[in-house]
Amino acid sequence: MACHFRRSIAAQLSRLLGQPVEHIVRAVSAVPVSKKQQISDFRFSLSSLVESGFISLPADIHAQTQRLAEQLKCDSVVTDVTVSNGAIYFQINRNLLSKLVLQQVFSDGVHYGVKSELLSECSKENVVVEFSSPNIAKRFHVGHLRSTIIGNFISNLKEVLGSHVTRINYLGDWGMQFGLLGAGFQQFGCQEKLQRNPLHHLFEVYVQANKAAEEDDEIQKSAQEFFRKLEEGDGQTLSLWKQFRDISIREYAGIYKRLGIHFDEYSGESFYQDKVQDALKLLESKGLLKSMNSGTTVVDLSEAGDLSVYATVLRSDGTSLYFARDVAAALDRMEKYSFDKMIYVTDKSQSNHFQQVFQTLKMMGYHWAECCQHVPFGRVQGMKTRSGEVVFLEDVLDEARSRMLQNMAVSKTTKELDNPDDTAEKVGIAALIVQDFKGSLLSDYQFDWDRVLQSQGDTGVFLQYTHARLCSLERMFGPGDQKYFSPQCLQEPQAVSVLQHFLRYDEVLYQTTEDLQPKHITNYLLRLCHLLAVAHKSLTVKGSTPEVAQTRLYLFRAGQLVLANGMKLLGITPVDKM
Numbered sequence: 001m002a003c004h005f006r007r008s009i010a011a012q013l014s015r016l017l018g019q020p021v022e023h024i025v026r027a028v029s030a031v032p033v034s035k036k037q038q039i040s041d042f043r044f045s046l047s048s049l050v051e052s053g054f055i056s057l058p059a060d061i062h063a064q065t066q067r068l069a070e071q072l073k074c075d076s077v078v079t080d081v082t083v084s085n086g087a088i089y090f091q092i093n094r095n096l097l098s099k100l101v102l103q104q105v106f107s108d109g110v111h112y113g114v115k116s117e118l119l120s121e122c123s124k125e126n127v128v129v130e131f132s133s134p135n136i137a138k139r140f141h142v143g144h145l146r147s148t149i150i151g152n153f154i155s156n157l158k159e160v161l162g163s164h165v166t167r168i169n170y171l172g173d174w175g176m177q178f179g180l181l182g183a184g185f186q187q188f189g190c191q192e193k194l195q196r197n198p199l200h201h202l203f204e205v206y207v208q209a210n211k212a213a214e215e216d217d218e219i220q221k222s223a224q225e226f227f228r229k230l231e232e233g234d235g236q237t238l239s240l241w242k243q244f245r246d247i248s249i250r251e252y253a254g255i256y257k258r259l260g261i262h263f264d265e266y267s268g269e270s271f272y273q274d275k276v277q278d279a280l281k282l283l284e285s286k287g288l289l290k291s292m293n294s295g296t297t298v299v300d301l302s303e304a305g306d307l308s309v310y311a312t313v314l315r316s317d318g319t320s321l322y323f324a325r326d327v328a329a330a331l332d333r334m335e336k337y338s339f340d341k342m343i344y345v346t347d348k349s350q351s352n353h354f355q356q357v358f359q360t361l362k363m364m365g366y367h368w369a370e371c372c373q374h375v376p377f378g379r380v381q382g383m384k385t386r387s388g389e390v391v392f393l394e395d396v397l398d399e400a401r402s403r404m405l406q407n408m409a410v411s412k413t414t415k416e417l418d419n420p421d422d423t424a425e426k427v428g429i430a431a432l433i434v435q436d437f438k439g440s441l442l443s444d445y446q447f448d449w450d451r452v453l454q455s456q457g458d459t460g461v462f463l464q465y466t467h468a469r470l471c472s473l474e475r476m477f478g479p480g481d482q483k484y485f486s487p488q489c490l491q492e493p494q495a496v497s498v499l500q501h502f503l504r505y506d507e508v509l510y511q512t513t514e515d516l517q518p519k520h521i522t523n524y525l526l527r528l529c530h531l532l533a534v535a536h537k538s539l540t541v542k543g544s545t546p547e548v549a550q551t552r553l554y555l556f557r558a559g560q561l562v563l564a565n566g567m568k569l570l571g572i573t574p575v576d577k578m
Contacts, residue, residue: 002030002503003117004100008077009042009090016071023054026118030503031089033531040082040089041097041500047086062086094496095487098555101499102485105558110565114160116506122513124162125340128333129155132261133346135172136248136268137181137202139392140255143347146377149433150441151345152261152571153518154375160569161513166337167263169252170329173245174269175322177206179227182240183219184209186226198247224317231273231319245270258397259429260573272328276320279328280313286364289313299360311356326357334368341371343516348376348442375516378444380436400428403453404461408578411455415472415577423575428453430460430572434526437518437570458526463567464575466529469536470560471576473553477541480553489551494535498559501531505562518570525566532559 003025010024017024027048031040046065049055058064069083080091105112113119131151134144155165184205193201213219229237249266256262283289283299290300290307295316302308313324333342344354354374361369383391404424408414417423435452439445455461490499501524508524536556541549564574 002101002506005042005077005092005097005503007117008075009044012072012078013044013068016068017049017055019049019054023049023052027052028090030500030507032504033497033501033527038497038500039080039091041092041503042090043087044090045087094491097499098487098490098495101502102554102558105502105561109561111160112562112565113505113509116509118506118510119161119513122161122510123340125158125164126166126338127155127158127163128166128168128337128339128342129158129345130168130170130343131155131345132256132263133170133172134248134252135177137178137199137206137244138248139199139203140252140394142380142383142391142393142396145393145396145432146347146380146436146441147345148256148259148261149436149571150375150377150518151343152259153437153569154343154345154516156569156571157512157516166265166339168265168267168333169263171245171248171266171268173241173248174230174273174325176223176227176319178230178241178244179223179225180209180213180219181206181244182226182230182237183222184212185240186222187212187219194243194247199251202244202247227319228317241270255393255397258425260571267329269322269325269329272325272332273320275328275332276324279324279331280320282331282364283313283327283360288360288363299356299363301356301359301363311360323353323357326353327360330357330361330369330372331366334366339368339371341373343373343375345375345377348378350374351376375441377441381444381446383447396432397425397429399449400432400453401425403449404428404431407453407455407461415468417577423578426573426575427461427464427578430464430567432460433570433572434458434460434463434522437522438526439519441517441519458523460572462529463525463563463572464578466532467560467563467567467574468576468578470532470556470563473536473541473556474560477549477553479557480555481550482554484547484550485554486547486551489548490555492539494531494538495552495555498528498531498535498555501528502558502562505566521566521569525563525570528559528563528566532556532563535559 006025006028007021009028010021013024014021028042028044031038031043046055046058046061046068050057065086065088066083069081069088072081072088074080077093077096078090079093082089108115129151132144132148134140155167158165181202188205188208190201209219213223226237230241280289288299290298290310292298296312297314298307298310298312300307300310302310311323312321314320330342333339351374358369358372361372383396401421401424404427405420408420408424431452435447438458452459453461455465490496504524508520512518512520539552541552544552567574
């Protein structure tokens with residue numbers, strides 16, 4: 001409903017400025033709720049039109065703003081107009097604010113904010129998102145958590161906006177390390193142990209083989225021979241490798257189920273082994289391949305053609321590198337999916353790699369390379385279990401659940417739960433996600449269990465607690481009866497602050513579509529929870545008249561709906577009791 005108010009304000013400004021309403025609507029924004037009592041709901045500044053190139057910079061922008069404000073009239077929608085710090089502020093009719101905003105929340109339901117005209121220009125695209133991408137034959141390392149939850153968030157966001165999304169898990173299932181693992185398994189492996197605890201045993205074998213290779217050149221030669229056979233398609237070698245791959249996917253599926261994440265396709269570097277040859281032929285036909293003195297084959301990426309910048313595609317022994325496989329994968333996906341956008345979610349150390357992949361595709365004449373995007377992220381430091389061992393994601397999820405169970409057991413507010421383990425799991429995962437999403441994705445951050453699992457403050461536990469509290473309110477008193485709804489009963493500052501915060505949701509979604517940063521939605525939801533906590537304390541339901549009680553319940557149910565929408569977008573499953 002923010003759109004109705006923005007358009008009403010923009011219509012007045014349009015007549016005075018001689019600009020189309022469409023130019024002005026995006027320059028009218030909801031005022032963020034602050035701790036100070038807030039009167040205004042929307043703001044507009046001439047400078048935003050200047051930045052958009054719609055008007056020229058006035059000689060005295062402050063004087064022009066003041067003159068413009070003096071010409072604006074209050075009407076049935078706007079009840080007050082003020083000027084401050086070079087911007088014009090508008091207050092909306094309070095009865096209209098509560099009536100129309102809540103109507104919109106409930107009529108749009110899960111699509112609240114998404115139907116806004118701010119997002120109308122977000123095209124419904126065919127999107128491929130590659131994320132998670134663990135290395136097979138190893139336990140799922142916690143280092144892949146960020147790619148997994150960020151990629152899931154981006155996929156959710158694109159889907160909510162109407163795009164068709166293909167979620168691809170591009171497994172690290174090829175390369176010389178599998179030569180070492182294969183050769184190592186032939187010497188140190190045990191099928192019985194592999195069946196009993198597969199990834200643990202493969203990890204043991206890899207460590208043992210690695211250590212042996214340092215002392216015995218024959219192990220290294222065996223590894224090279226195993227990988228050569230793998231690339232040549234030797235049946236026995238492929239069979240063992242396939243066993244490792246199938247076991248890994250089966251084990252990973254359990255982790256993804258716990259996180260509530262699914263994939264449309266499990267792909268991998270191995271899939272493009274044959275297709276690499278086609279990609280190399282294309283590169284060669286366009287004169288882009290160069291041979292180095294060392295025997296390696298490279299793509300010259302330098303502007304001067306002097307090999308000052310290059311990417312290696314083949315080793316001296318003719319085996320391919322992952323750069324060549326990534327080029328082949330991009331070509332194959334365009335042919336298979338005809339995507340409008342392809343997004344790769346990996347840590348920032350891969351930024352140069354993807355820049356070079358995209359540059360190579362452009363040099364090959366593929367203009368759609370402009371539609372490929374790398375979303376980089378920083379690293380998490382200090383994420384350890386109590387034992388302080390090498391951290392695997394399953395151990396971290398177990399630790400989060402265990403700690404939450406302990407916290408819930410000593411909390412006086414914990415309700416009797418049908419499945420405490422499941423609730424603790426969902427709350428623990430919410431805690432991990434919110435900790436990760438609060439800041440810029442590019443930032444490294446220090447992980448701290450005690451801070452992550454606090455029930456107060458800006459944490460995932462606080463989001464879940466607020467949602468559960470709102471659900472409890474509905475169980476006790478009902479959802480709020482619309483026939484009793486009275487806008488006059490939501491005039492308190494605490495109620496108005498929540499309504500004003502609802503006004504910003506579509507702007508936050510729009511900002512998120514621009515940079516794919518989950519921090520905007522995360523911090524919006526945390527602020528919403530703080531506002532709802534204050535409102536819950538001040539706007540009592542018990543003991544109030546039916547009209548007041550039902551109207552307040554209506555407000556709280558709207559808060560629960562918007563909160564749940566945002567949490568699901570982040571990849572969090574809301575709990576209704578804790």
